[in-house]
Amino acid sequence: MTKRMFDTTCIGNAIVDVISKTDDAFLEAENLVKNSMNLIDMARAEELYAKMKSAIEMSGGSAGNTAAGVASLGGNCAYVGKVRNDQLGDIFTHDIRAAGVTFETAKSTSGAATARSLILVTPDAHRTMNTYLGACIELGPDDIDPEVIAASKVTYMEGYLWDPEDGKQAFRKAAEIAHAAGQRVSLTLSDSFCVDRYRAEFQEFIEGGVDILFANEDEIKSLYETEDFDAALDAVREKVEIACLTRSEKGSIIVKGSEIQTVPADTEIEVVDTTGAGDLFAAGFLYGFTNGHDIATSGRIGSMAAAEVISHYGARPTSDLKELLQKKLAVA
Amino acid sequence: MTKRMFDTTCIGNAIVDVISKTDDAFLEAENLVKNSMNLIDMARAEELYAKMKSAIEMSGGSAGNTAAGVASLGGNCAYVGKVRNDQLGDIFTHDIRAAGVTFETAKSTSGAATARSLILVTPDAHRTMNTYLGACIELGPDDIDPEVIAASKVTYMEGYLWDPEDGKQAFRKAAEIAHAAGQRVSLTLSDSFCVDRYRAEFQEFIEGGVDILFANEDEIKSLYETEDFDAALDAVREKVEIACLTRSEKGSIIVKGSEIQTVPADTEIEVVDTTGAGDLFAAGFLYGFTNGHDIATSGRIGSMAAAEVISHYGARPTSDLKELLQKKLAVA
Numbered sequence: 202m203t204k205r206m207f208d209t210t211c212i213g214n215a216i217v218d219v220i221s222k223t224d225d226a227f228l229e230a231e232n233l234v235k236n237s238m239n240l241i242d243m244a245r246a247e248e249l250y251a252k253m254k255s256a257i258e259m260s261g262g263s264a265g266n267t268a269a270g271v272a273s274l275g276g277n278c279a280y281v282g283k284v285r286n287d288q289l290g291d292i293f294t295h296d297i298r299a300a301g302v303t304f305e306t307a308k309s310t311s312g313a314a315t316a317r318s319l320i321l322v323t324p325d326a327h328r329t330m331n332t333y334l335g336a337c338i339e340l341g342p343d344d345i346d347p348e349v350i351a352a353s354k355v356t357y358m359e360g361y362l363w364d365p366e367d368g369k370q371a372f373r374k375a376a377e378i379a380h381a382a383g384q385r386v387s388l389t390l391s392d393s394f395c396v397d398r399y400r401a402e403f404q405e406f407i408e409g410g411v412d413i414l415f416a417n418e419d420e421i422k423s424l425y426e427t428e429d430f431d432a433a434l435d436a437v438r439e440k441v442e443i444a445c446l447t448r449s450e451k452g453s454i455i456v457k458g459s460e461i462q463t464v465p466a467d468t469e470i471e472v473v474d475t476t477g478a479g480d481l482f483a484a485g486f487l488y489g490f491t492n493g494h495d496i497a498t499s500g501r502i503g504s505m506a507a508a509e510v511i512s513h514y515g516a517r518p519t520s521d522l523k524e525l526l527q528k529k530l531a532v533a
Numbered sequence: 534m535t536k537r538m539f540d541t542t543c544i545g546n547a548i549v550d551v552i553s554k555t556d557d558a559f560l561e562a563e564n565l566v567k568n569s570m571n572l573i574d575m576a577r578a579e580e581l582y583a584k585m586k587s588a589i590e591m592s593g594g595s596a597g598n599t600a601a602g603v604a605s606l607g608g609n610c611a612y613v614g615k616v617r618n619d620q621l622g623d624i625f626t627h628d629i630r631a632a633g634v635t636f637e638t639a640k641s642t643s644g645a646a647t648a649r650s651l652i653l654v655t656p657d658a659h660r661t662m663n664t665y666l667g668a669c670i671e672l673g674p675d676d677i678d679p680e681v682i683a684a685s686k687v688t689y690m691e692g693y694l695w696d697p698e699d700g701k702q703a704f705r706k707a708a709e710i711a712h713a714a715g716q717r718v719s720l721t722l723s724d725s726f727c728v729d730r731y732r733a734e735f736q737e738f739i740e741g742g743v744d745i746l747f748a749n750e751d752e753i754k755s756l757y758e759t760e761d762f763d764a765a766l767d768a769v770r771e772k773v774e775i776a777c778l779t780r781s782e783k784g785s786i787i788v789k790g791s792e793i794q795t796v797p798a799d800t801e802i803e804v805v806d807t808t809g810a811g812d813l814f815a816a817g818f819l820y821g822f823t824n825g826h827d828i829a830t831s832g833r834i835g836s837m838a839a840a841e842v843i844s845h846y847g848a849r850p851t852s853d854l855k856e857l858l859q860k861k862l863a864v865a
Contacts, residue, residue, distance in 0.1 A: 255601070255628040255849065258590035288620040296587040517587065
């Protein structure tokens, strides 16, 4: 048997998205902050679902979306996340494998059901997420396969994984294995409220050894408790090898030591649903980076992948990103 | 308590659609006839699903789609269909109720899982369906609430319901109750292969008392075993009060005794996925008919609703059809 090699292994909360259109009045009535991710329990999930319009279901989960994106670009990708042996778990498993991602995490066979996120999309295309973590709380260090992590150029983890108690232990174990094998560790801050919950731990973890950090403007400002984006940028460039800072329609900034690259956003598309924008930016950047491209090109691949995913409902690409890449950027 | 009244009660197989893009080569390799509905068992469902690309899940079921369409137009609609008490059953139940449809059929608590249809959409927007009936086989006469049927101006049933053994008994019971209450009975032939399976029974049932029949060109020709559409039209006009014959991009023909109305199809839209076209035509026609419109206007409402549903993936409307109706046809 030949040894398996991966461009990227993504670790995160394995979630099925339940996507429904809504209006601003509904968010207000339900006390939901637009663009945020709210953790909810099963009772609240049932209550909120009952009030939502007809929905569509699609596999999601931040790192799962990133993994699907890397694979769609032609990258060799593995995913680690926990579902239960139920119908939603079967859907998640099918979709990520059908996307071409290696997914071998054992399903839980008792306890909470597979996680779902009730995603409300307003007419301005912004998404507000309400996540019931379910079986995700069962993910732990034992689910980290040292061989897979050591064989991955980058191990990428979502900040959301700090929420389930054992998730961060899995996270730390994976980071140690990756570094011991001379590979890189990458983190996305996920959500500014998530940064609020774990600011000190995130700062410590980043200093301790995150090589590639992804964050949007709100998240990086929250991490360093500043209203000044440039101050946050200066703070983070000291701590990591590469920082990718996304700023929605203002594009993104990629910092590597003294080098700064700015990548414009694709403003020609009609934005339908912003869910997955950050996840797919990370997918594009990681695909580029692990396939020998410079940070500017990797950023442009990220920008292209993000543009694809926000042009339709759902957080995973519906086009073949590899084809798009060749057509739009003439990059193989 | 005031007595409930319904424009339409729709009875059918309660199904969650699993929609995935494919190409013609895949259909050929799997021996699937494009545009058909194939009944499959659980083993085949698992085998086929494993070969399919990433999918999206949406509530479906022919009569369920029609019910959702009637409700979206502002009609008062009930639905009868059987799901199990599982995650897909919860999804189906949520979506049809969220659409504004009265849905009170008891869930089965043992036996087969909620039905699903693996729907393959080719680049030409045509859909090929592979349906595992699951819990639908549990629907029987006991699920027919005489009060609801008697209070419905039209009881509409899908031909597909002939497949599960007890479905047709439920069907016959509902038709008897409707007629005894002076209400109308409507049937869609569903699929030309379905007509092949039950031709004699369908002919007998139609003669015995279908008031409003829906069929596409293939189905009506199959029913009367003729290659000549006009011959089929002449045959059916003798048997029913109203026949609605849909002919895809050629529009539809509505026959009521000596009156014939032709309704053009909306050819300005970009067709993405034809799933649900017939279901939504029926929804529009039934909404119009039960709200006092003539057959020409009812046909135009049907055509408009069908155009909406084929302009996106999934077999239920994603726009507010009532708004569309006021805007496009100036009909309230």
